Amino acid sequence: MTSSSTPLRLPPGPDEAIRIDVNPETLDALLTLQREYGNMVAITTPRGRLVYFINDPDEVRRILVRRQASYGKGPGFARVRMLLGNGIIVSDGDTWRRARTMIQPAFSRQSVHRLIEQMILCSRKRAGRWRDVVAANGVLNITREMNEFALELILRSIFGTDYETHIVSNGSNPFAFLSDDSARDLGIVLKMRNLRNLLLEIVTARRRSEPHDAFDLLSMIMSATDKSGEGFSDAELIDELITLIVAGYETSAGTLNWAWSLLAAHPQAEEQLLREARTLLPNEDSITFESVGDMQYAQQLIEETLRLYPPVWIFSRQSLQDDSLTDFDVPAGTEIFFSPYILHRTEEFWPDPERFDPSRFGPQGKYQKGNRPYFPFSLGPRRCLGEYFSFLEMKIHLGYLVQRFHMETESAVFPGLDLGINLRSRNDIILRPSVQQFAK
Ligand code: HEM
Known part of the structure; x- marks a missing residue:
């Protein structure tokens, strides 16, 4: 050629x-x-x-x-x-294929359903914090809140009970710098190296202990084997864990950050989400994969948020x-x-592209899979492994918290875009929470 x-x-x-x-x-x-x-x-x-x-x-x-x-x-x-x-996101060829085959089962629907409890727990903990902020008539740095929420959730999902015993056992979270540091400088590389030592300790302790009954992603990934019956080596496992932590929190945190900001600016969208959440998730016991799966409006709202602000x-x-x-x-x-x-913003495919309009994605909306360019999770064999996890996480989070809190925008100024490896808001988004008052 x-x-x-x-x-x-x-x-x-x-x-x-x-x-x-x-x-x-x-x-x-x-x-x-x-x-x-x-x-x-x-x-x-x-x-x-x-x-x-x-x-x-x-x-x-x-x-x-x-x-x-x-x-x-x-x-x-x-x-x-x-x-x-060299974890699954950056590797290519046979190394990637082997990692994908071994990690994929941990992200199957059945497996992710077993993490719903963790998603509820992390949402409940946020509600507790936000109640205190409302009582003090304060404001929320929603960008930081979403970073902390998504980081805690991915760590609990991966490490299960080890989250309490090995990660936050000293009162602080050694992974916290991932969500605090906005500058991706060399300092973060050194801190990452320290994290590898902590991860090695956790993995070594797991390899020595009896298989434990509680479900978490780490046990799934540690028991996975390739065609020749080999599991991941310690070094491979640590690359994969760091990859999953970073891939699993930054993207969801960024999407939720924009979603809250859009909800604060669009009361009709908030009302529609609230109505759906009250019907489908009226209490914690009603939060199941079936009821969350039925949250059609939340699905559209997140899809539209990802159209406007795709983290990748x-x-x-x-x-x-x-x-x-x-x-x-x-x-x-x-x-x-x-x-x-x-x-996602090309007028030819998306009329009035700057407008936030979740109805584009509904059953009556003009978007049908494949007829417009839309790929926040990529396409094909390297499509995101965490798509189902992240939708479940984001729908539970928004459905739980919108029933308890209404958000007002503190500043009419757009926070700007930080276009690094991930798209984030350049300035943190600050919102004022109050007790949700929309009529039942
Ligand atoms: C809103 C949330 C998310 C978005 C928008 C997103 C987006 C993406 C995109 C675009 C890719 C492909 C990158 C490329 O090919 O260059 C990707 C890959 C990946 N994502 Fe996500 N992601 C999200 C959440 C998650 C979560 C929660 C996890 C895990 C807990 C995760 C795990 C992965 C993994 C493992 C890959 C690599 C797949 C492969 O190369 O085989 N993602 N993600």
Whole structure:
């Protein structure tokens, strides 16, 4: 295909070299390129590497689904690897396939249903804290609250009873810096190394102890074996645990942060969510996977939040071999970028794209799976493993807390976007809670 006799079919693009990275400046640069060159853009980096920026949903689908084996994770993942080790999110090829097969059962529906108790417990604990804030007539840093909520939940889900005995046993949570530190600097890499020692202690203690009856994700993952009957080594297990903790809390926390902010700004959406929650989850005993599964409006509200603010706002891939798209060639080594944030807001597919409108996703809504570009959880074999977990977690959290608290926005100023590896709000979102008063 790329023989010297046939010229390469390259998309249009700028003559000058451009640096494309996963950082805040990239969004503006990509939007400008899309405006000037259309849905397929070829860029050369200052180091002479070829980069494609793709805004064509069919080509994105092709790369993520049908031709997935021809693409590895791209350049943005070098930084993630530095932080998380070679866990399932960054690994490729046989290492990834083995990890995926071994970890997937822990995220099956039956398995996630066994974590509903933890989801209720973490929501109940937030309600306790928020009641004190209401009593003191205070405000909530909802960004921090959501970080703490989602971090506690993923740690309890992974470690079960070890959360109390090994993690918060000294009165503080050694993982807390993950949700406190907004700057992703070298300091965090060192702190991550210390966490690995703690994880090794937990894993070693588990390997020595009798199998315990209580269910948690760690026991599922530790008992998983590959085709040759081997389990994860300690080092592999620790990479996977760190990966699951970070992947499992930042994304859900970010989504809930935006969801609360949108609810505070859209009283009709709050009222509709509240009505549904009162009907389906009137008390803790009624919170089951069936009742949560029936929360159609909560589902739509979260889907619309993820359309506007997809935590993984940009994807990168790199072609492992020569490939071709419909009209263009992709030489081996080409770096590929595409952005759910941009595609989810493209007017051509999403009319009035800036407007928050959960009805887009309802049974009567215009969105049907596959007819519009929508991929907050990616697509194909590398699709997110925690999608079901996160929907259950977010629906229980919102359904539980909206029945108890009404939120008012403290500032009309948009908090801004922090476009790092994950999309977060640049400034923390502050809301004023009060006791939920909407008429029954
Ligand atoms: C709102 C919540 C979430 C969103 C939007 C989200 C999004 C994503 C996306 C886009 C990817 C693919 C990244 C890529 O291919 O470059 C991914 C992968 C992954 N996610 Fe999530 N995620 C969420 C929650 C979770 C949770 C709660 C967990 C675990 C507890 C989790 C575990 C994973 C894992 C293990 C992968 C790697 C899958 C693989 O490569 O085989 N995610 N996620």
